[in-house]
Amino acid sequence: MSKKVIGILAMAYGTPSSVEEILPYYTHIRRGRPPEPQQLQELTERYEAIGGLSPLNEITAAQAQGLERTLHELNPAADYRVYTGMKHAHPFIEETVQQMVADGIEEAIGVVWAPHYSTMSIGTYIKSAEEAREKWGGPQAISYVESWHVQPLFIDSTAKRVAAALAQFPAEERASVPVVFTAHSLPERILQLGDPYPRQIEETGAAVTAQIGHNNWFTGWQSAGRTPEPWLGPDILDVIREQHAQGVTSIVICPVGFVSDHLEVQYDIDIEAKQLADELGMKLVRVASPNDEPLFLQAVATAVLEQAKKG
Ligand SMILES: CC1=C(CCC(=O)O)c2cc3nc(cc4[nH]c(cc5[nH]c(cc1n2)c(C)c5CCC(=O)O)c(CCC(=O)O)c4C)C(CCC(=O)O)=C3C
Numbered sequence: 001m002s003k004k005v006i007g008i009l010a011m012a013y014g015t016p017s018s019v020e021e022i023l024p025y026y027t028h029i030r031r032g033r034p035p036e037p038q039q040l041q042e043l044t045e046r047y048e049a050i051g052g053l054s055p056l057n058e059i060t061a062a063q064a065q066g067l068e069r070t071l072h073e074l075n076p077a078a079d080y081r082v083y084t085g086m087k088h089a090h091p092f093i094e095e096t097v098q099q100m101v102a103d104g105i106e107e108a109i110g111v112v113w114a115p116h117y118s119t120m121s122i123g124t125y126i127k128s129a130e131e132a133r134e135k136w137g138g139p140q141a142i143s144y145v146e147s148w149h150v151q152p153l154f155i156d157s158t159a160k161r162v163a164a165a166l167a168q169f170p171a172e173e174r175a176s177v178p179v180v181f182t183a184h185s186l187p188e189r190i191l192q193l194g195d196p197y198p199r200q201i202e203e204t205g206a207a208v209t210a211q212i213g214h215n216n217w218f219t220g221w222q223s224a225g226r227t228p229e230p231w232l233g234p235d236i237l238d239v240i241r242e243q244h245a246q247g248v249t250s251i252v253i254c255p256v257g258f259v260s261d262h263l264e265v266q267y268d269i270d271i272e273a274k275q276l277a278d279e280l281g282m283k284l285v286r287v288a289s290p291n292d293e294p295l296f297l298q299a300v301a302t303a304v305l306e307q308a309k310k311g
């Protein structure tokens, strides 16, 4: 008897795959409102600064392959097929759900390539998937992993990478180096909605630092939107200035709200924050991204299998 195929809807942010696609991509992020020429120019220049385009789509593809391989290793009795659907680029979540229906997938698990739940992040991916499911009349059921921010193997994977960053400082200095866990800022109004996002980022930071016995840590925000409404702060650039004012000379930044190398990591931290640190004479070390690291993929695969058990 052939095994029933279980579809995994792995959802990622997406990035333009050519310079021409930057405009439609940016327009999609802005819910159909095209950016001003000046804004488009600035975004294009940020992509140029990291080498022309982002490595995100290749990394998302490698993560999907690695996730499928890891699921088979962890549970050889079942047949898993990982499908990638993106929020702001092709194949969109809606297109991928249509493909799953065409392939006869009846049962599926949804998971997002981001650890922390917010109504404005993971919540919107799930909403897109559910709208697509209604539109295409299937898969019959998708059960979603809502967050995996304290999944033990994710904590192990992050703790190892944070420890490797701290190891770049002499042993006697390490305790005095603050580790800042950052995530993409969101509008402050999520707080009135009781959104779990800020608390979940704290929980990841607490678990990681407890594991490596590093007490000097806090959270910060990055990549806030350039809109008039207030966004969650403090911004990482203000954190760096504040630490400098307090006499701190070294800092480790762990962009724990992201799981890949891409624009928000390679530009906002590696270029912009690094330049500020340089100007202030501070040493900044950024923690490596998980990308398709095996331990990280085991974490996400385990979260998927636990969700499959819950149904
Ligand atoms: C919570 C969150 C995550 C983490 C969770 C997750 O991964 O889902 C994330 C990830 C990412 N965000 C990305 C890129 C962008 N996000 C933008 C704008 C925005 N992001 C937002 C939120 C998030 N974003 C919000 C509320 C806006 C304002 C939109 C509005 O106007 O309402 C803009 C527009 C210009 C700008 O504002 O910088 C860009 C280019 C890339 C891909 C980078 C690459 O291409 O390498 C990635 C992984």
Ligand SMILES: [Fe+2]
Pocket: 184
């Ligand atoms: Fe974004």
